[in-house]
Amino acid sequence: xxxxxxxxxxxxxxxxxxxxxxxxxxxxxxxxxxxxxxxxxxxxxxxxxxxxxxxxxxxxxxxxxxxxxxxxxxxxxxxxxxxxxxxxxxxxxxxxxxxxxxxxxxxxxxxxxxxxxxxxxxxxxxxxxxxxxxxxxxxxxxxxxxxxxxxxxxxxxxxxxxxxxxxxxxxxxxxxxxxxxxxxxxxxxxxxxxxxxxxxxxxxxxxxxxxxxxxxxxxxxxxxxx
Amino acid sequence: xxxxxxxxxxxxxxxxxxxxxxxxxxxxxxxxxxxxxxxxxxxxxxxxxxxxxxxxxxxxxxxxxxxxxxxxxxxxxxxxxxxxxxxxxxxxxxxxxxxxxxxxxxxxxxxxxxxxxxxxxxxxxxxxxxxxxxxxxxxxxxxxxxxxxxxxxxxxxxxxxxxxxxxxxxxxxxxxxxxxxxxxxxxxxxxxxxxxxxxxxxxxxxxxxxxxxxxxxxxxxxxxxx
DNA sequence: ATGGATGTAAACGTCATGTAAAAACGGTTC
DNA sequence: GAACCGTTTTTACATGACGTTTACATCCAT
Numbered sequence: 001x002x003x004x005x006x007x008x009x010x011x012x013x014x015x016x017x018x019x020x021x022x023x024x025x026x027x028x029x030x031x032x033x034x035x036x037x038x039x040x041x042x043x044x045x046x047x048x049x050x051x052x053x054x055x056x057x058x059x060x061x062x063x064x065x066x067x068x069x070x071x072x073x074x075x076x077x078x079x080x081x082x083x084x085x086x087x088x089x090x091x092x093x094x095x096x097x098x099x100x101x102x103x104x105x106x107x108x109x110x111x112x113x114x115x116x117x118x119x120x121x122x123x124x125x126x127x128x129x130x131x132x133x134x135x136x137x138x139x140x141x142x143x144x145x146x147x148x149x150x151x152x153x154x155x156x157x158x159x160x161x162x163x164x165x166x167x168x169x170x171x172x173x174x175x176x177x178x179x180x181x182x183x184x185x186x187x188x189x190x191x192x193x194x195x196x197x198x199x200x201x202x203x204x205x206x207x208x209x210x211x212x213x214x215x216x217x218x219x220x221x222x223x224x225x226x
Numbered sequence: 227x228x229x230x231x232x233x234x235x236x237x238x239x240x241x242x243x244x245x246x247x248x249x250x251x252x253x254x255x256x257x258x259x260x261x262x263x264x265x266x267x268x269x270x271x272x273x274x275x276x277x278x279x280x281x282x283x284x285x286x287x288x289x290x291x292x293x294x295x296x297x298x299x300x301x302x303x304x305x306x307x308x309x310x311x312x313x314x315x316x317x318x319x320x321x322x323x324x325x326x327x328x329x330x331x332x333x334x335x336x337x338x339x340x341x342x343x344x345x346x347x348x349x350x351x352x353x354x355x356x357x358x359x360x361x362x363x364x365x366x367x368x369x370x371x372x373x374x375x376x377x378x379x380x381x382x383x384x385x386x387x388x389x390x391x392x393x394x395x396x397x398x399x400x401x402x403x404x405x406x407x408x409x410x411x412x413x414x415x416x417x418x419x420x421x422x423x424x425x426x427x428x429x430x431x432x433x434x435x436x437x438x439x440x441x442x443x444x445x446x447x448x449x450x451x452x
Numbered sequence: 453a454t455g456g457a458t459g460t461a462a463a464c465g466t467c468a469t470g471t472a473a474a475a476a477c478g479g480t481t482c
Numbered sequence: 483g484a485a486c487c488g489t490t491t492t493t494a495c496a497t498g499a500c501g502t503t504t505a506c507a508t509c510c511a512t
Contacts, residue, residue: 087333088335091339094343095339097343097346100326100343110313113320114320116320116321117323117324117326122347155488155489155490156489170368171367172368183490191491191492192491192492192493193491195471196472196490196492199469199470199471200471202470213368213379214468214470214499223368381499381500382500383500384500409501418458418459418502418503418504419502421457421460422460422501422503425458425459426460440458440509442457442509442510443456443457443510443511
């Protein structure tokens with residue numbers, strides 16, 4: 001028995017909201033939704049989900065445009081649920097990183113099975129407490145960082161950055177990925193926001209065995225040298 | 227450029243074999259197939275795959291019955307490709323652990339996109355560690371070189387050069403090849419860039435059992451004496 | 453011995469990064 | 483609204499890393 005997953009639907013179609021809501025309830029998971037791209041972005045900045053279900057035709061945008069933001073820092077997987085069913089649309093959606101593409105109309109049992117399959121295959125272990133090595137621990141919900149004895153509170157952006165780095169320990173995170181994860185926008189040449197944040201975070205990590213190293217020309221990486 | 231994946235199709239339909247074979251080829255992966263359950267089992271016992279594609283209606287069995295074997299010890303993920311398209315069948319297939327269920331007939335581009343999506347989502351992270359002998363290890367993504375205890379960060383060019391040399395341990399690399407690999411340009415008489423890089427790399431390899439030797443008039447070669 | 457090939461320290465031009473400080477932003481409270 | 487506060491972003495400048503060139507010493511085949 002696994003813990004309930006958090007599932008987020010972005011769809012303005014009330015029938016879809018009801019159907020998906022019922023399915024998710026029945027599977028014993030948490031359900032929430034947004035009806036347009038703008039409010040979806042707000043929610044996605046705040047909370048983390050295990051699975052996002054995107055409609056294509058939203059009142060203000062194409063749901064697929066949320067994909068980069070969802071994928072940034074590997075927050076969640078997403079599937080597309082849309083009435084756009086042409087091969088082209090499917091290829092596009094899957095190409096953008098969707099792990100499944102379901103065409104409306106769809107039988108509730110089928111959608112249920114697909115959601116279940118996606119969760120089974122893709123779920124990351126629930127983690128409000130992240131840690132690296134022995135001396136670094138981060139509570140993502142309280143934004144409390146314990147390192148080398150002391151404990152301090154990080155700002156939201158600092159927290160997102162650190163989470164992003166921790167998720168990829170040992171691998172380099174490029175500026176593009178970091179920028180998407182932190183600010184939800186593409187990184188453009190000359191934007192120094194990340195560097196400043198890194199600088200602040202480094203100061204906070206002093207005394208820990210974990211260090212943020214720069215990979216020149218690429219980005220940053222968190223490594224733990226005991 | 228990711229390494230080619232190994233994909234295994236279990237289907238007695240010749241048309242499917244051709245279509246999937248073409249798709250896999252075009253994606254640059256390795257393709258093999260079996261036409262019935264019995265021979266599929268034999269192959270699965272022998273080899274490991276990144277993705278298995280199962281048909282349901284096989285001459286001697288239901289393809290889904292291979293599922294437990296494929297999943298055993300997390301050998302591979304699998305998707306179902308079948309003309310059995312009822313909701314029940316889909317629920318059953320996904321319930322058995324398929325990460326996707328594609329109904330025949332299917333557009334090649336769609337199947338291609340789905341295969342690509344599955345691989346992107348499920349393949350183990352790319353191996354970035356190269357090593358020579360016991361005392362030399364290079365993380366190509368982080369550009370970190372561990373040698374003789376210490377570990378230091380290489381410059382991009384140094385990394386490319388070392389990778390180039392490691393790829394051809396024992397054989398000499400001529401200047402032309404090295405120049406193309408490192409700077410992406412032809413080597414012209416009088417260009418000393420490579421020599422300087424070699425010099426810097428040699429200093430970093432001090433203490434290791436690996437050495438860069440000069441092949442006079444030709445180029446360089448990495449050897450591991452131990 | 454000699455001329456060309458190689459070793460390597462030092463210097464350079466260029467661009468990426470570190471970081472302090474100022475400005476802009478977004479909420480809250482009067 | 484206005485004043486406040488914590489946070490994020492921009493600005494500005496200092497520092498550093500990188501690839502290449504230069505200069506000169508050394509090595510090697512002939």
